Amino acid sequence: MLQTAQRSAKSKTKKAAPPHDRFLEAFRWMLLARTLEEKLVSLYRGGLITGGVYIGKGQEAVSVACGLFLQEGDIFAPLIRDQAGRSAFGEPLIDVTRTYLGSRLGPMRGRDGNIHRGHPRNNELAMISHLGAMVSVTVGALMAKRFRGEKNFVGLACIGEGGMQTGAFHEGMNIAAVEQVPLVIVATNNHYAYSTPNDREFACHDLVDRAIGYGFEGYTVDGTDLAACLDVIGSAVKRARAGRPPQLVVASVLRLSGHGEHDDASYVPEEVKREPFARDCLKVAEQTILDLELLDAETLAEWRKEAAAQVDEAVAAAQKEPAPEGDKEDWCAYSMRDLVNSVE
Amino acid sequence: MSITYLEAIREAQAKLLRDDERVFIYGQDVGGTFGGAFKATKGLAKEFPARVLNTPISEDAIVGTAIGAAMQGMRPIVEMQFADFSSIALNQILNNAGTHYWRTNVPVPITVRLPSGGTKGSGPFHSQSMESIYAHYPGLIVMTPATVEDAYTMLIEAVAIDDPVIYCEHKYLYYHLKADKLPEKGLPTGRARIAREGRDLTIVSYSAMMQESLGAAEELAREGFEIEVVDLRTVKPLDTDTVLASVARTGRLLCVGESFPWGGATAEVIARVTNQGFHLLDAAPQRLNAKDTPIPYHPNLWSAHRPNAKKIAAKARALLRE
Numbered sequence: 291m292l293q294t295a296q297r298s299a300k301s302k303t304k305k306a307a308p309p310h311d312r313f314l315e316a317f318r319w320m321l322l323a324r325t326l327e328e329k330l331v332s333l334y335r336g337g338l339i340t341g342g343v344y345i346g347k348g349q350e351a352v353s354v355a356c357g358l359f360l361q362e363g364d365i366f367a368p369l370i371r372d373q374a375g376r377s378a379f380g381e382p383l384i385d386v387t388r389t390y391l392g393s394r395l396g397p398m399r400g401r402d403g404n405i406h407r408g409h410p411r412n413n414e415l416a417m418i419s420h421l422g423a424m425v426s427v428t429v430g431a432l433m434a435k436r437f438r439g440e441k442n443f444v445g446l447a448c449i450g451e452g453g454m455q456t457g458a459f460h461e462g463m464n465i466a467a468v469e470q471v472p473l474v475i476v477a478t479n480n481h482y483a484y485s486t487p488n489d490r491e492f493a494c495h496d497l498v499d500r501a502i503g504y505g506f507e508g509y510t511v512d513g514t515d516l517a518a519c520l521d522v523i524g525s526a527v528k529r530a531r532a533g534r535p536p537q538l539v540v541a542s543v544l545r546l547s548g549h550g551e552h553d554d555a556s557y558v559p560e561e562v563k564r565e566p567f568a569r570d571c572l573k574v575a576e577q578t579i580l581d582l583e584l585l586d587a588e589t590l591a592e593w594r595k596e597a598a599a600q601v602d603e604a605v606a607a608a609q610k611e612p613a614p615e616g617d618k619e620d621w622c623a624y625s626m627r628d629l630v631n632s633v634e
Numbered sequence: 635m636s637i638t639y640l641e642a643i644r645e646a647q648a649k650l651l652r653d654d655e656r657v658f659i660y661g662q663d664v665g666g667t668f669g670g671a672f673k674a675t676k677g678l679a680k681e682f683p684a685r686v687l688n689t690p691i692s693e694d695a696i697v698g699t700a701i702g703a704a705m706q707g708m709r710p711i712v713e714m715q716f717a718d719f720s721s722i723a724l725n726q727i728l729n730n731a732g733t734h735y736w737r738t739n740v741p742v743p744i745t746v747r748l749p750s751g752g753t754k755g756s757g758p759f760h761s762q763s764m765e766s767i768y769a770h771y772p773g774l775i776v777m778t779p780a781t782v783e784d785a786y787t788m789l790i791e792a793v794a795i796d797d798p799v800i801y802c803e804h805k806y807l808y809y810h811l812k813a814d815k816l817p818e819k820g821l822p823t824g825r826a827r828i829a830r831e832g833r834d835l836t837i838v839s840y841s842a843m844m845q846e847s848l849g850a851a852e853e854l855a856r857e858g859f860e861i862e863v864v865d866l867r868t869v870k871p872l873d874t875d876t877v878l879a880s881v882a883r884t885g886r887l888l889c890v891g892e893s894f895p896w897g898g899a900t901a902e903v904i905a906r907v908t909n910q911g912f913h914l915l916d917a918a919p920q921r922l923n924a925k926d927t928p929i930p931y932h933p934n935l936w937s938a939h940r941p942n943a944k945k946i947a948a949k950a951r952a953l954l955r956e
């Protein structure tokens with residue numbers, strides 16, 4: 291599969307990749323994520339997806355940078371809008387389509403859906419809905435690695451500016467710093483939590499100012515600028531890996547979709563859509579590629595076609611697969627089922 | 635030699651730390667020379683300084699951290715300072731630990747120790763029994779040891795279990811219960827125990843109320859009644875078979891718990907017996923719980939609020955007359 295080919299190419303070139311190669315590699319994951327999510331949206335509109343569809347449109351540059359610098363053994367805790375990062379981290383497309391389309395063969399087997407998926411054994415944590423909860427879980431995973439004497443690992447957890455206001459997030463940040471684990475928190479301020487704008491979410495001058503209060507090192511980045519995301523998030527990962535204190539990166543973007551596809555986001559005023567942070571990171575990156583002649587238009591078109599083909603393949607495969615069935619389901623929430631079944 | 639319920643908990647943790655490098659203890663004030671609000675980890679940090687760790691007052695993050703570590707192969711034991719404060723960690727326990735295996739096929743072997751139940755003068759926020767809340771949610775094993783021996787073997791078992799375990803240790807029993815020695819092995823997890831044999835009435839209970847029920851049985855024995863006392867040991871899984879077998883012998887059922895009266899473990903036992911063993915019952919099954927108010931501070935109020943041997947005996951007497 292193409293995606294696999296890309297991934298192995300990535301791991302070979304990981305350390306040595308010159309900036310342009312990395313930029314193109316990241317762009318390609320972004321393109322794949324956008325293509326996939328556009329497809330998911332059209333499936334949703336066609337009534338082919340049960341439940342919600344939550345996309346990361348406008349946040350692909352931040353997200354891809356979150357996945358791209360992680361290596362084997364690192365921990366990734368993606369959230370709602372991290373399709374690009376998940377793919378770059380190594381999540382196969384088929385995991386996504388199986389989960390959204392409710393295949394029995396997917397990682398969640400119809401037991402959970404959409405973005406609530408992961409592969410904890412591959413260190414891609416499976417988010418729960420409750421925002422902020424995955425920060426401390428990431429901390430614990432890193433502590434386990436330290437207990438075992440592993441070296442050279444990091445964890446990266448994503449959050450939105452809305453999720454930053456939960457108690458769980460605060461506790462997680464604090465305990466990460468107390469434990470001095472190699473953690474990077476990437477917070478994407480997309481200016482809305484569902485329909486609520488920033489001024490009803492927090493009252494501090496700049497979210498990054500909180501870093502020092504936790505004992506983190508804090509950085510900001512323009513989330514519409516892929517090169518900046520790669521630089522700032524890549525550097526944060528590097529610092530965490532090298533033993534610096536936990537890192538907070540706050541990225542600024544606009545959510546270029548509804549909260550979910552059920553939401554028309556009519557509450558976003560027109561003038562907000564003209565803000566610099568409202569640029570579409572994918573378009574900006576593409577313009578950079580053309581301006582610097584990193585690729586010609588023909589190759590770009592080719593990449594688009596390949597992304598679409600991969601997506602179609604993953605959708606078609608998942609659509610052919612069996613759905614879970616209530617009477618064949620193993621209705622036991624315990625791994626030690628004998629313990630429970632013998633007496634319940 | 636005599637060993638208390640509390641010492642049994644400490645001994646179990648010492649053994650676990652000694653025998654298994656994956657075990658670590660995580661909680662407020664558990665480390666250093668202090669050894670926890672109740673001294674359940676006293677001395678352990680000296681022997682295992684890297685694996686008995688003080689935490690910030692962050693119940694959510696404490697359990698979240700334990701979950702992450704457990705997913706990665708560790709066997710964390712979380713000490714809540716009081717069961718009451720585990721309400722702050724409900725989200726991590728119920729929604730993260732409790733759902734994880736079912737969602738992802740990856741188990742989360744955490745043990746959360748809850749110093750539970752009432753003691754004189756502790757008031758609304760340091761006296762709660764939360765087993766029924768945890769038992770209500772899928773994916774959690776809920777242990778409620780009532781004896782020194784079970785306190786020891788069940789904690790060792792809790793850490794061995796791959797699923798999340800809520801281990802409710804009763805603060806009233808910490809110093810009041812003593813045993814001569816600690817056993818190598820206990821009953822299997824999920825098996826109830828006949829704590830006292832009888833044929834006139836079955837009292838089903840657990841944790842401190844099991845001890846009060848034994849007191850009630852003793853009192854009623856002087857009046858010529860033979861009361862059978864079933865110690866559930868775990869409220870989840872719930873050993874319905876042992877309860878039904880006892881009710882088959884006695885025909886009368888009284889369930890006693892220290893938690894609040896709306897729903898909960900005692901109601902569950904009665905629901906099951908009524909469902910599966912209606913024909914075994916000679917009288918309507920009864921239950922006795924604490925009152926439906928917050929737990930009071932003053933000893934006079936507190937002893938009126940919770941069941942005790944006297945009240946259990948009175949309730950049983952009434953049921954025996956039916």
Ligand SMILES: Cc1ncc(C[n+]2csc(CCOP(=O)(O)OP(=O)(O)O)c2C)c(N)n1
Nearest residue numbers: 371419420421450451452453480482483484
């Ligand atoms: C603790 C909690 N409360 C409420 C929700 C419902 N909810 C889901 S996403 C969301 C908005 C999140 O905003 P933000 O963290 O900024 O992320 P974004 O959607 O903007 O990416 C809300 C309120 C939730 N998932 N978790």
Ligand SMILES: [Mg+2]
Nearest residue numbers: 450480482483
């Ligand atoms: Mg937001």
